[in-house]
Structure formats: C-alpha cells, structure tokens
Amino acid sequence: MILELLQKELYWETKKLRRNQFLKFSGSTDTNVYFIEEGSVRIFIDDDSEERIIRFGYKGNIIVSIDSFLSDQPSEFYIQAIKSSIVKAASKQDFYKFINSSIENLKLWNSILEDLVLQQIEREKDLLYNSPKIRYERVLKRSPQLFQEIPNKYIANYLRMSPETLSRLKKS
Incomplete structure (x- = not known):
C-alpha cells in the first residue's frame, strides 16, 4: 500500500543499471529516494581492506543513502547493482513536497x-553476535526472500562470514 501510494503520487525518473554499475559512489551527496522495480542492489562501504555490505535492496524495496538524504552531505556509502536493475x-x-x-x-x-x-536496530544486534549460526538464523527468519534474490557471496559478506561457512550453515 505504501509503495503504491508513493508510485502514484511522485514523479519517478527511471534508471537502468547494468550488473555492477554504481548508482552512488562514496564521497558523493545523493538525496534521491529509489524504488527498485527490477533487479537487486547492495549498499556498502569500503574500509580499504574489504567491502562491508550493510544493506540490500531488491524488487519492491525502497532504498536511500539515508545519511546523505537527511543531511545533504556526502556519504561514504556506495550503491551498486548486483544484477541488471531498473530503479x-x-x-x-x-x-x-508529497x-x-x-x-x-x-x-x-x-x-x-x-x-x-527498527531495521537498523536488528542489523546492529546481528553484528553483536559472535556465532555465525545465530547471525544466519536471525537474517533468514527476518528476510527469507534475501536468500532467493541475492548471491551467496554477498550474503556471506553481509553476515560477516566466509562463503564456505554460509554454505555449511545452509546445508545444516
């Protein structure tokens, strides 16, 4: 219902993204709100040693670089298409205005x-657990569609574990 109302009432510019194409780069200001019509994206930071995924978006989701949106300041976040997407x-x-x-x-x-x-609080709780199994079970319970939409290598990064550990957890 919320999405339907927003889609009817707002002007939405369509953007087509190729796989791995960036919607937003670190250091840029982005105050747009995005609705994912098709495909999937990841939101992450790069801490010089590795990328750290903090959120995903897929069909039907609204995403935003919330810190940049609220402050009108540059953000460290990247937003990148995981697969070809229409946003x-x-x-x-x-x-x-709406x-x-x-x-x-x-x-x-x-x-x-x-x-x-509330989503952010749940994410913070996920990161506090040492056990990969607990992190996996929490996210699976909260977002089962994630495991249908997002490749395992990205989910493993999001869960702060190796792809091999994720694979073992999914089998058990």
Whole structure:
C-alpha cells in the first residue's frame, strides 16, 4: 500500500543499471529516494581492506543513502547493482513536497522512519553476535526472500562470514 501510494503520487525518473554499475559512489551527496522495480542492489562501504555490505535492496524495496538524504552531505556509502536493475528515482524535494501535502502522508513518512530505525536496530544486534549460526538464523527468519534474490557471496559478506561457512550453515 505504501509503495503504491508513493508510485502514484511522485514523479519517478527511471534508471537502468547494468550488473555492477554504481548508482552512488562514496564521497558523493545523493538525496534521491529509489524504488527498485527490477533487479537487486547492495549498499556498502569500503574500509580499504574489504567491502562491508550493510544493506540490500531488491524488487519492491525502497532504498536511500539515508545519511546523505537527511543531511545533504556526502556519504561514504556506495550503491551498486548486483544484477541488471531498473530503479525509479524521486528527488528529495519532490518527496518532501508529497510528505508535507497532508497529515496522512506525514504519518506515512513517520511510519517509514520508524521501520527504518527498527531495521537498523536488528542489523546492529546481528553484528553483536559472535556465532555465525545465530547471525544466519536471525537474517533468514527476518528476510527469507534475501536468500532467493541475492548471491551467496554477498550474503556471506553481509553476515560477516566466509562463503564456505554460509554454505555449511545452509546445508545444516
């Protein structure tokens, strides 16, 4: 319902991404909101020694470089297509115009933010567990579709484990 309302009420620019193409680079400011119509993307940082994935998006998801969106400042995050993708982009200005056009839309925005905060808390909890098995089970329970949409090598990175460990956990 939320997505349907947003799709009807906002102007969305269509962007087609090739596999591995970047939607956003580290050090850039990006205040767009993206709706993934097809494909999948990853949001990550590069800490010089390795990439660290913090979030995925796939068909039907809204993604945003939230720190850049909220602050209008550059962000360290990259957003990259994992496979060929079609995303729709709406500007922050258009998005806020929509949000501020009614009390219902403002409540919708609050609901989106609350959901984002809860997702972030769950992600932080995931990272606190030493056991790869517990991290795997938590994410599988919370996001079973992730395992259908995203290749194992990216899921393993997200879960802070080797692809071999992930493979063993999936078999057990």
